[in-house]
Amino acid sequence: MATTPSRDAVEPALPGHSHRPLASEGVGGAPQARSLGELLVVNGIEVIYNHVILVLKGVSLTVPEGGIVALLGGNGAGKTTALRAVSNLLAGERGAVTKGTIELRGERIEALSPSALVQRGLIQVMEGRHCFAHLTIEENLMTGAYTRKDGKPAVAETLEKVYAYFPRLKTRRTSQAAYTSGGEQQMCAIGRALMANPSMVLLDEPSMGLAPQIVDEVFGIVKDLNEKERVTFLLAEQNTSMALRYADYGYILENGRVVMDGAAASLRENEDVKEFYLGVGGADRKSFREVKSYRRRKRWLA
Ligand SMILES: Nc1ncnc2c1ncn2[C@@H]1O[C@H](COP(=O)(O)OP(=O)(O)O)[C@@H](O)[C@H]1O
Numbered sequence: 001m002a003t004t005p006s007r008d009a010v011e012p013a014l015p016g017h018s019h020r021p022l023a024s025e026g027v028g029g030a031p032q033a034r035s036l037g038e039l040l041v042v043n044g045i046e047v048i049y050n051h052v053i054l055v056l057k058g059v060s061l062t063v064p065e066g067g068i069v070a071l072l073g074g075n076g077a078g079k080t081t082a083l084r085a086v087s088n089l090l091a092g093e094r095g096a097v098t099k100g101t102i103e104l105r106g107e108r109i110e111a112l113s114p115s116a117l118v119q120r121g122l123i124q125v126m127e128g129r130h131c132f133a134h135l136t137i138e139e140n141l142m143t144g145a146y147t148r149k150d151g152k153p154a155v156a157e158t159l160e161k162v163y164a165y166f167p168r169l170k171t172r173r174t175s176q177a178a179y180t181s182g183g184e185q186q187m188c189a190i191g192r193a194l195m196a197n198p199s200m201v202l203l204d205e206p207s208m209g210l211a212p213q214i215v216d217e218v219f220g221i222v223k224d225l226n227e228k229e230r231v232t233f234l235l236a237e238q239n240t241s242m243a244l245r246y247a248d249y250g251y252i253l254e255n256g257r258v259v260m261d262g263a264a265a266s267l268r269e270n271e272d273v274k275e276f277y278l279g280v281g282g283a284d285r286k287s288f289r290e291v292k293s294y295r296r297r298k299r300w301l302a
């Protein structure tokens with residue numbers, strides 16, 4: 001009873017938390033001191049759609065302040081569901097978190113609305129680059145500032161900052177979003193999220209349907225924002241090799257469970273990861289993704 005109740009002390013007892021949290025992954029399993037504070041802690045969450053479809057079966061993950069954490073796994077693994085659970089976007093999909101807890105800076109957030117979460121600095125960029133087709137790039141960006149209460153000059157300053165990170169958006173500021181490229185639309189979606197001045201961004205499949213060179217450009221900017229603005233990222237990606245090149249840490253989801261987690265460098269070297277996620281299978285997934293995003297883009301432009 002003499003010990004203070006720390007997360008280290010309680011975590012192993014919680015359901016579904018079968019893997020080690022981020023900073024305690026040490027050689028030989030020896031816990032190391034956490035150099036970074038925990039910003040987001042997801043503990044053993046279960047998510048059910050339509051009251052019956054169990055999709056997440058006890059998922060736990062930790063995102064440190066200032067980190068880039070990748071949530072990896074094939075199509076249907078539950079990545080989007082996990083992000084929706086964190087940003088409380090499940091209700092619109094008839095889904096609900098039925099077990100476990102989600103904490104942002106130690107505060108329970110499961111009951112908070114998406115806009116209350118934006119106020120606390122957490123925002124999600126949804127899969128499929130949702131931009132308003134008929135608005136210009138700049139108008140799209142400005143919609144991201146609607147929750148701000150710190151006045152026009154501060155918003156204008158953020159807009160300039162977004163343009164500094166995404167020079168392509170500045171060039172295209174007066175173009176209607178519908179007529180910009182897939183890469184520009186993804187940048188616009190990320191830029192719009194940044195207009196809310198977030199401390200943490202949940203990014204869902206930013207690479208989807210984009211050419212490798214553009215994916216590199218987008219991820220490079222994400223890394224830059226992380227390093228220079230200290231924006232924390234939780235990144236859902238099927239593109240394992242790309243995500244592990246930019247993330248610090250990764251969790252691999254399969255069928256609604258975390259099956260492996262570790263530092264990005266160690267996952268890249270892991271034989272199973274190489275075989276299942278960095279190997280031949282990647283080509284199939286890529287073409288599938290392209291088909292999917294083509295359909296989505298068609299719908300979006302319709
Ligand atoms: N709104 C929904 N209603 C019912 N099932 C859903 C819904 N959204 C996703 N699912 C199911 O949940 C599983 C995980 O989906 P998802 O979280 O989108 O995975 P990922 O993002 O990893 O591809 C899939 O089997 C999918 O069919």
Ligand SMILES: [Mg+2]
Nearest residue numbers: 079080127205
């Ligand atoms: Mg998804």
